[in-house]
Structures are given as structure tokens and as C-alpha cells.
Amino acid sequence: MFDYYPEGWINDTPENRAALQNISALNDACRDGQILEGRALICDSSHNLLVDLGCMKGIIPHDEGALGIREGTVRDIAIISRVNRPVCFMITSFQKDSEGHLTALLSRRAAQEKCMEEYVKKLTPGDIINARITHLESFGAFADIGCGIIALLPIDAISVSRIDHPRERFTVGMDVKVIIKSIENGRITLSHKELLGTWAENVAMFKAGETVAGIVRSVEPYGIFVELSPNLAGLAETKEDVVPGQQASVYIKSIISSRMKVKLVIIDTFDYSYRPAAPRYFYSGNRIDRFVYSPPDSEKEIVTEFASK
Known part of the structure; x- marks a missing residue:
């Protein structure tokens, strides 16, 4: 299975x-159906995206801005929010303006369709993939799993230790690993906590008699x-x-x-404002079928089953 990456991963x-170096290279990319990335500079009044290709101007027409835009199932904010950020695209054609200057016509939608057919639709529960956090809500984090295709990571799947808001773990733009938790009616739900280690792996970092930092x-x-x-969380005695x-x-x-205590x-x-650090992962494989958190x-046995039934 060919790997596709979140937007921004291949930009540099x-x-x-090399593909953006000259017109000849862009022609080759167009012919080969290559997915490229460039920075979106402007979203005009018609919600077309102007993209910096280096050697020429590129335009992503409104209807080609994302999967679902043409059908009305995705709002225009999906296009507007890409300004000053990398966008993926495929080159569909070239056209000349009245002064003879070439402009590349681009499609982000086509790149997402290719990613969906060749990558996303082949994912199954338990697959571990790369993702980039795109925005945070009280109920979970949304992550780009490839070419701007978004999936939800619910708050209770972020870590074993409970949090009030995903911003306590992630920042927008953070690159993370995630597990495909479920796929229902085309909607993908992610998990993350199983990559952060078992109870035994976490408790091994600490010893009785130590004084350590916590939240x-x-x-x-x-x-x-x-x-x-x-x-890993512990229970402390009450304190005012x-x-x-x-x-x-x-x-x-x-x-x-024996009691996971x-x-x-x-x-x-003390009060302290901090910026979340990149997660530390205990598992480095590309798939997990069964995760046993408990020692x-x-x-008590605490298990997550990912294998398809």
C-alpha cells in the first residue's frame, strides 16, 4: 500500500x-498524475486558491478545493483555512492569459480522491499511520491522515489519563501517530492511547520513594x-x-x-502554563491488533481489540 501523508509533509x-523547478518538470508531474504541494497565497472572492508554484502561478478553482465542496457536504472554510499553508494538488492542465503568461490549473480534490482510493479505503482497524493535528474541540482532536482528509480522534482515546480538553496533549500542527479505531459509513475514528505504553511500561519509569513531577x-x-x-496516574491523599x-x-x-495502583x-x-510536548511512543510497529494495558x-484486565471481526 502506497503511503500518503498529511498536507505539509512533502512541501519541502x-x-x-524539483517538480516545481520549471515548466518542463510541471508538465512531467501533470502527465504522471503526481501529487505535489505548494503554499496557498490567496483565497479570492470566488474562493479560488492561488498557489505559489515557484516558476508560475497555480490556481485551484473553488469546486476543486476539496472533496465534498462540489456536492455541498463540505463548507468553504475547508478552502479558506488553507491560506498561508501548504496544499496538496494534482496539475490538471495549463492555460495562457491574455498576455501569454502560463497558469497551471490544479485540483486538490483530485489529489484527495487518489489518496482515498489508493490509501484511505485500504486502511483497516489496527493500522498505525501518520497524522497531523488540524484543530481541537472539547470532544476530541481532528487530524489530517493524508492529503487533507480529516478523521476524528475522540478525547477518551487520546490517553489513559483523563484530560478536560485535547489542548492538554496536542497543539495544532503537531505530527502524531494514530491507530485506525473504526470505519463506519466512510467515517474514520482514530485512537492514540495504545501507543503510549502499558501500565507496566509506564510505571517502570518510577520507583517507590522518589519525588516526581505530575499534573x-x-x-x-x-x-x-x-x-x-x-x-499513568496515581491517587494522592486529600490536600487543601x-x-x-x-x-x-x-x-x-x-x-x-496487582491492583494497578x-x-x-x-x-x-503550583499554577504553571505549559505547551504540550510531542508524545513519547512505546510502540513502533505499523499495526496493532490487540493492546493489553493491564499487567x-x-x-483486572484492560484490553483494546482492533482486529476486524
Whole structure:
């Protein structure tokens, strides 16, 4: 299966730059049906995109701006939001203006159709692919999985440790790995937490008796949940004036594998604004069928099944 990438991934590659070098190279790309990228400079009043091709001007007509634009199932914001960003496209033809200057006619829609047929439609649950975060909502993150084709990563699939908003994990433009969770009626749902390691892999980074950094995730009547890593949280004893979102220094009192428990004591908390770091992945393969988060000696088994039934 040929790999397709999120928009922006190939913009600065030698192959893409070479294809935009001169008219002859653009002609070759047109003949071969090559997918290229260039930066969108302007969206005009008719919502056509003007694209910088280096050696000439390129135009993506409104109806060719994205899959679904022509049918009315996708709003024009999908075009407008690409201004000053890389866009993928295929060259469909060339035309001369009244002064004899050549303009390349481009289609982002055609690039997305090719990506859909040759790549997206061949994906199955459990496949691990590259993605780029495009925008964040309270219920999840939207990610480009290839040529501007968007899929949803629900908030509860981002990490084992619960968060209030995806911005606590991601920033727009961040490149991540994701797993195809489900495909229903053409809609793709993603997952992410299974790539962040099992309970055992995460707890191995810590030892009882250490004082470490954490993030307060929730304050309950029976204790305070503190995140030690995106896939690991411990329970601390109650303490006054602690609120979710604070950074914390916590003492690790004990680690109980059979119950997947990390008992903590909060030493100090403070407010701190931070920018999410790139995720650390424990799994590097290109497919996962079954993920077992819980350790072998645990009283409870926590499993994610991805294999198609």
C-alpha cells in the first residue's frame, strides 16, 4: 500500500521542489498524475486558491478545493483555512492569459480522491499511520491522515489519563501517530492511547520513594488523581487548595502492580502554563491488533481489540 501523508509533509522535500523547478518538470508531474504541494497565497472572492508554484502561478478553482465542496457536504472554510499553508494538488492542465503568461490549473480534490482510493479505503482497524493535528474541540482532536482528509480522534482515546480538553496533549500542527479505531459509513475514528505504553511500561519509569513531577487531573472526596505520564496516574491523599490543572510535586508512597495502583503524597502544587510536548511512543510497529494495558498479575484486565471481526 502506497503511503500518503498529511498536507505539509512533502512541501519541502527534494522531490517536491524539483517538480516545481520549471515548466518542463510541471508538465512531467501533470502527465504522471503526481501529487505535489505548494503554499496557498490567496483565497479570492470566488474562493479560488492561488498557489505559489515557484516558476508560475497555480490556481485551484473553488469546486476543486476539496472533496465534498462540489456536492455541498463540505463548507468553504475547508478552502479558506488553507491560506498561508501548504496544499496538496494534482496539475490538471495549463492555460495562457491574455498576455501569454502560463497558469497551471490544479485540483486538490483530485489529489484527495487518489489518496482515498489508493490509501484511505485500504486502511483497516489496527493500522498505525501518520497524522497531523488540524484543530481541537472539547470532544476530541481532528487530524489530517493524508492529503487533507480529516478523521476524528475522540478525547477518551487520546490517553489513559483523563484530560478536560485535547489542548492538554496536542497543539495544532503537531505530527502524531494514530491507530485506525473504526470505519463506519466512510467515517474514520482514530485512537492514540495504545501507543503510549502499558501500565507496566509506564510505571517502570518510577520507583517507590522518589519525588516526581505530575499534573493534577481531578480532585475527588476520597483523594486526588495526579498524572505521572499520559498513560499513568496515581491517587494522592486529600490536600487543601489543590485544583485540577496544577503542576504537582508528589512523593511515591507505593506501587501495587496487582491492583494497578500508585499511591502518592502531594508535596506541593503550583499554577504553571505549559505547551504540550510531542508524545513519547512505546510502540513502533505499523499495526496493532490487540493492546493489553493491564499487567499480567493484575486483578483486572484492560484490553483494546482492533482486529476486524
